[in-house]
Amino acid sequence: MTRPWSESATPNQPLLPEDTICPDLRPYWQLCRGAHTEDVRLQSRDRQQQHLFSADQGLALKSFVGRYTVAEVQQWCNRQLGRPSANGLVTQLVQQLMDLGILADGAPATQWQLKPSVEWVETADGHWILRI
Secondary structure, three states, rough: OEOOOOOOOOOOOOOOOOOOOOOOOOOOOEEEEOOOOOOEEEOOOOOEEEEEOOOHHHHHHHOOOEEEEEEHHHHHHHHHHHHOOOOOOOHHHHHHHHHHEEOOOOOOOOOEOOOOOEEEEOOOOOOOOOOO
């Protein structure tokens, strides 16, 4: 199990446009709360992998449903926390998901690819479909 990222960490992260839609993690991952801690565990549905995240990151992960932009998730987290969350919380979280192999590294921000076999496909009319 990986340890939660420090929110003061400054990973080498790519520029992520604020209008990027955060991917839907639910088909292959589920959030679980620790029994004696505020940390949140992201566990694969087959229970083969699990990763720990801070409570703030867990709050952001709840919004990774394939409908909200990076900016919308960041604003929602700020409102829910009653304070500004860590600067770049969502951008850092996306980078961490890529580092962990949950999101495919190197995919264009508009084409997040989930693992193991999920991909975004753009239709001829400009819509995006999540293909499993």
